[in-house]
Amino acid sequence: MRHVKKNLEDIPPSLNSDEAQSDIEKIAFKDPEAKILDTIYKGSYKDAEGKSQSEVRDFLNKYYYGKCAYCEQTCKAEIEHYRPKKGVDEDKTHEGYYWLCYTWSNLIPSCRYCNTEGGKGNKFPIINNAKRVKNPPLKSSKLDHEKCLVNKKPLKDEEPYLLHPEVDNNPENHFEQR
Numbered sequence: 001m002r003h004v005k006k007n008l009e010d011i012p013p014s015l016n017s018d019e020a021q022s023d024i025e026k027i028a029f030k031d032p033e034a035k036i037l038d039t040i041y042k043g044s045y046k047d048a049e050g051k052s053q054s055e056v057r058d059f060l061n062k063y064y065y066g067k068c069a070y071c072e073q074t075c076k077a078e079i080e081h082y083r084p085k086k087g088v089d090e091d092k093t094h095e096g097y098y099w100l101c102y103t104w105s106n107l108i109p110s111c112r113y114c115n116t117e118g119g120k121g122n123k124f125p126i127i128n129n130a131k132r133v134k135n136p137p138l139k140s141s142k143l144d145h146e147k148c149l150v151n152k153k154p155l156k157d158e159e160p161y162l163l164h165p166e167v168d169n170n171p172e173n174h175f176e177q178r
């Protein structure tokens with residue numbers, strides 16, 4: 001892993017679409033009809049040959065050069081939710097950070113291994129358990145997007161054990177050669 005400077009304002013249109021904006025409010029408020037759609041967080045589209053592509057992957061590839069955010073293997077990256085969207089292994093009462101499912105700063109590219117059960121899966125251990133964020137941050141009865149940013153309070157105060165390439169400036173300091 002290495003530090004990556006992703007422009008947090010360079011948001012893929014699929015994450016900013018009217019549909020995404022309206023759905024995320026429903027998801028945050030647990031509207032029974034609301035569903036997390038991979039077509040939105042991937043930004044699915046068909047290329048000229050009719051193959052399924054991902055606009056969000058295209059955007060991430062600009063910043064990660066087609067590599068996995070964790071192991072840096074060149075890969076056809078999957079769209080990984082840094083904070084898991086459907087449950088947290090370390091806290092069975094936690095429903096997952098579902099309100100971050102379309103948040104640009106929570107989406108990073110991952111190879112299949114790092115993204116699945118053999119790798120990260122739904123693990124998200126933190127140092128500051130007392131401050132684990134369990135509910136969506138609200139402002140005037142709407143989702144407070146400012147407080148959904150990975151590098152801002154209250155998420156920052158959780159002090160995750162897992163490094164984030166866009167937040168931790170010197171990931172190399174946490175590794176040793178064997």
Ligand SMILES: [Zn+2]
Pocket residue numbers: 068069070071072073110111112113114115
């Ligand atoms: Zn990987």
